[in-house]
Amino acid sequence: MSRKKPIVFVTRKLPDVVETRMRELFDTRLNADDHPMTQAELTAAVAEADVLVPTVTDRIDAAVLAKAGPNLKLIANFGNGVDNIDVESANNRGIAVTNTPGVLTEDTADMTMALILAVPRRMSEGLKVMESGEWTGWSPTFMLGRRIWGKRLGIIGMGRIGQAVARRALAFGMSIHYHNRRRVPAEIEDRLEATYWESLDQMLARMDVVSIHCPHTPATYHLLSGRRLKLMKKEAYLVNTARGEVVDENTLARMLEAGDLAGAGLDVFEHEPAVNPKLVKNDHVVLLPHLGSATLEGRIDMGEKVIINIKTFMDGHRPPDRVLPSML
Numbered sequence: 001m002s003r004k005k006p007i008v009f010v011t012r013k014l015p016d017v018v019e020t021r022m023r024e025l026f027d028t029r030l031n032a033d034d035h036p037m038t039q040a041e042l043t044a045a046v047a048e049a050d051v052l053v054p055t056v057t058d059r060i061d062a063a064v065l066a067k068a069g070p071n072l073k074l075i076a077n078f079g080n081g082v083d084n085i086d087v088e089s090a091n092n093r094g095i096a097v098t099n100t101p102g103v104l105t106e107d108t109a110d111m112t113m114a115l116i117l118a119v120p121r122r123m124s125e126g127l128k129v130m131e132s133g134e135w136t137g138w139s140p141t142f143m144l145g146r147r148i149w150g151k152r153l154g155i156i157g158m159g160r161i162g163q164a165v166a167r168r169a170l171a172f173g174m175s176i177h178y179h180n181r182r183r184v185p186a187e188i189e190d191r192l193e194a195t196y197w198e199s200l201d202q203m204l205a206r207m208d209v210v211s212i213h214c215p216h217t218p219a220t221y222h223l224l225s226g227r228r229l230k231l232m233k234k235e236a237y238l239v240n241t242a243r244g245e246v247v248d249e250n251t252l253a254r255m256l257e258a259g260d261l262a263g264a265g266l267d268v269f270e271h272e273p274a275v276n277p278k279l280v281k282n283d284h285v286v287l288l289p290h291l292g293s294a295t296l297e298g299r300i301d302m303g304e305k306v307i308i309n310i311k312t313f314m315d316g317h318r319p320p321d322r323v324l325p326s327m328l
């Protein structure tokens, strides 16, 4: 006798190949027009589902979880960061949470490196000049940026993506510095020629470029507070492809406007999709619409991870990417 397929609610459009496979394996409910689901729609989904597949834009908070039906046993996040989910509440209700780590590391590191290059070398300003048709030709002092070769890169959060950025930056001649909750093993430090800073404040004051790669948790909310941003050198650049909430965005925007920081490359924002207008009109800022992991290959790999997590869980085993409150 065949077992009933689990009801799996997917909150956003996924690549066709992923949706097709999910439909073969599960009783899959898709979001055909890809609209961001309201809290009311999410509440209705958790009431009926065996498994919810949310993405980084869905807020699965305690109020939504309070409405979970008796069958909801797994939230298989289509995303690496889990700051969109109240993991503790889910855990207390006996609902497991999984994510999709690893498969978006290299893509996100590539985009970070692109920002580390683009901001000091004024690439978006150059693009605007070309688009305006107002370029009058080469001159020795035209649009001079700053060299990154030989400069100090300070990485906050030396996990998967932080290390992948360090590998790239090393190849571009930067020296690698990092601050992390815990010091990474010596062989990793040696390979990356990385210097550990126990004090984030001291590291910030000495870096030419600072790149953020820690998750957004209660402990990292505004980790780069106004006070800490003001410790950075005036000629330094800030890059953030982690989460907007880690930085005090208003203070950052004001400092960039006042010239108290040289520039910023931002892929993530405190109130996405809203962006502080001061950042939008600042020529020394490169903004991307949360594209860090946005490759077709990455999205398919994420889908595969979601499917493996659901299948493993439904077969009665521990899913490979289980997230526990103690890990956050």
Ligand SMILES: NC(=O)C1=CN([C@@H]2O[C@H](COP(=O)(O)OP(=O)(O)OC[C@H]3O[C@@H](n4cnc5c(N)ncnc54)[C@H](O)[C@@H]3O)[C@@H](O)[C@H]2O)C=CC1
Pocket: 080, 081, 082, 101, 102, 104, 105, 108, 156, 157, 158, 159, 160, 161, 162, 179, 180, 181, 182, 213, 214, 215, 216, 219, 220, 241, 242, 243, 267, 268, 290, 291, 292, 293, 294
């Ligand atoms: N822009 C984008 O599209 C993407 C953004 N992300 C973001 O990148 C983040 C990092 O991803 P991974 O490198 O895979 O995670 P990871 O878990 O491998 O690394 C995070 C590192 O941050 C450290 N950390 C945690 N709290 C800290 C604190 N208070 N101070 C200093 N360090 C702290 C951890 O010890 C760990 O080493 C994700 O949580 C997500 O928010 C991830 C994928 C794509």
Ligand SMILES: O=C(O)C(=O)CO
Pocket: 056, 078, 079, 080, 081, 082, 104, 293, 294
């Ligand atoms: O997975 C994540 O954490 C993202 O930010 C989007 O890929």
